[in-house]
Amino acid sequence: MRWKFRPEPPKETIERLVNELSVSTIIAKLLAQRGIETYQQAKDFFRPGWDQLHDPFLMKDMDKAVDRVDTALKKGENILVYGDYDVDGTSSVAMMFDYLSSRSEQIATYIPDRYTEGYGVSLAGIDYASDNEFSLIIALDCGIKAIEQVKYAEDQGIDFIICDHHLPGNQLPDAVAVLDPKRGDCDYPYKELCGCGVGFKLIQALEQREERPKSHLSPYLDLVATAIGADIVPLTGENRNLMALGIQQIMNNPRPGIKAVQIKAGRTVSSVSDVVFLLAPRINAAGRMKHGNEAVRLLTSTDMDAALQCAEEIEQFNKDRKETDKEISLQALDQIEELGEQQRATTVVFDPNWHKGVIGIVASRLIETYYRPTVVFTQSGDKLAASVRSVKGFDVHHALEQCADLMVQFGGHKYAAGLTLDPKNYQAFKERFEKVVSESITEESMEPELLIDELIHLGDISPKFYRILKQFAPFGPSNGRPVFVSDNLRLNNPARQVGADRSHLKLSVRQTNSDPIEGIGFGLGDKLELASSETGFQAVFSLDENHWNGQTSLQLKFKDIKAL
Incomplete structure (x- = not known):
């Protein structure tokens, strides 16, 4: 994954928030990154409610x-x-x-x-x-x-x-x-x-x-x-x-x-x-x-x-849906490999027997393996129907507009859409869509991006700091849980792989002049050797609470780990 820092807010905005809100520089910067520039905006942000709904x-x-x-x-x-x-x-x-x-x-x-x-x-x-x-x-x-x-x-x-x-x-x-x-x-x-x-x-x-x-x-x-x-x-x-x-x-x-x-x-x-x-x-x-x-x-x-x-x-419908989308996702991945299309700028796959109700989920699943704009087709009466999903920074709706003459209809958003077309136009659409995307997509959009809010020292993490971060909720798109990076991390205890398939990584880390803090990296089990390096490592993480045996403690939720 490509690590990228959010744009640096103006220093005067950060300083003003520090003074007016009596918060740390880190908190002020996190607020400024979310478009909060004044005391009143901060008050509204921390106290969402009825009064802030528009007429x-x-x-x-x-x-x-x-x-x-x-x-x-x-x-x-x-x-x-x-x-x-x-x-x-x-x-x-x-x-x-x-x-x-x-x-x-x-x-x-x-x-x-x-x-x-x-x-x-x-x-x-x-x-x-x-x-x-x-x-x-x-x-x-x-x-x-x-x-x-x-x-x-x-x-x-x-x-x-x-x-x-x-x-x-x-x-x-x-x-x-x-x-x-x-x-x-x-x-x-x-x-x-x-x-x-x-x-x-x-x-x-x-x-x-x-x-x-x-x-x-x-x-x-x-x-x-x-x-x-x-x-x-x-x-x-x-x-x-x-x-x-x-x-x-x-x-x-x-x-x-x-x-x-x-x-x-x-x-x-x-x-x-x-x-x-x-x-x-x-x-x-x-x-x-x-x-x-x-x-x-x-x-x-x-x-x-x-x-x-x-x-x-x-x-029960949901259980059936899970089984169906898993099965179709595997079939779609096999199709990509059989056709030798691993290196294309797009994924466009089709099977007349795929369940129309899950092809949108399948498109999202395929992006987890091949990070690129994806279209999954199935048969729908005498037409083909498709769900479209995109990657960050690429407007797939705009790309579809350039294929409009090949489709019966289409609609949606920048990152997700649906369309129907006549079967005779499938191959022409597949090639046109590939051409449009390959000529307009940037290299950055072809690589998953991990957006980082701030470099932080573990010593800055405290219960008070976390209580303030919790007030940034509710979290979601464009107001994500704050993401931090720390350098020169070392293990406090040996790291270990956990989970039924040992795919997760359990760590206790420390920094110079910091207390150790526990952390978990879901899906990072293959980083065990890297994390165990005597020279240390750097990691991207968010903060969370761990509830265990009636005890609550702060923990790091690792998103990625790299060598120094």
Whole structure:
């Protein structure tokens, strides 16, 4: 891995924070690296909460959306809540259904089938709305490119409100309201909301119009936090505030479905990491292995027994998903080797029998071995469907735009996307994508990067220092757990390989004028000899707490080790 220090903040900013906050230079520098430059910004950063949420009416078309929903509620219109089948989409649908159901009985949900309808707003979904006399569709986490679908709905007398966060195309759908902070003409101050976050702003606006207190919004925050964690959006600004509030809700008063998932998993949620690795994969597994409706049923359950039954089924879906993605990942790696494509700038693989529900996970797995933009295809009806994942610093959405003539459709983000194409265009796409990427990707983007916040001496690590670092949470993309590097480390006791396959490394290290401190390096078992060198070594690590036999102590979580 390539070690890289974060850019050095201006010295005057660091000095000002040291003086105004009475913190150490290291803490001040960590804050400045995260864009915190003043006392007030630091106060807001350390105390995330309701007061820091933006006025929802700053979002373009919010007034139109609220007016249309109010009209529908007052007239008793049938409203269909439509969303994608991933965590962001199903959480959004569950949230909006819960809210609107508290104000009307004329509310229903629709999640498209991953296999027969595919991603986004489908004509089948609009036909369902027409057949069942729905006059308003609220689309969540999708719809920003649904030009033809919205026109098709309009022809049948159905209005659309779109709550999306994906990048718009050159033209917006002709909907009653298009809520998307990434619209070029939208001045909303925070651009990185997930789909559920945009839906939450609509609910906030509806409640604000009714002059209800913000506390009425608390029951929806567990879903917002789950969607934020699952969708890997930046944990900055409003997202960080919503996540902090959402984790409090999950810990103190979660909805039955989220409580049931924790019970069946045998673990509780208390951090972003728990949201990402415990809640999100299980909720996602429903849409991957069966149907997104199963996730909505879980998340909207009001009866604990029913929620536990749903959670048990979803636990099994998740186990099946793990086995399936592991098997396909191995097959894909074999395919790369058989075709002799280890040295390409991209990975593009295809098998008609691969499970469509896990190809996104497989793409991420392949990047762990071949660190480069990756596309995994499978058969989907008479078309090929693919999930796309990128590497840090490379805009895969922009690369796909240069292959647009070869695809039926595509959409997504800078680092993740989906697409469909005709089978006859597979080879042409594979070569075009390789050409586009190889001509534009930098050498740095082809090598995993380990971003370091600061050089630190072990003597600077203390319980007080760690207590302050904990207040940087919730951690996530763009607000990662601080990462440090230390030089001239030596073993206090012999290092040892641990774990069933001896793949982890257990260390006790010291520096001149420092007390020894324990550490663990997951996946670093092969560094045993290097760490045992008499000349010492340098290491990159974060700080964590180790709980053992009722005792709590600080420990280093090693990320990489190199010789001096």
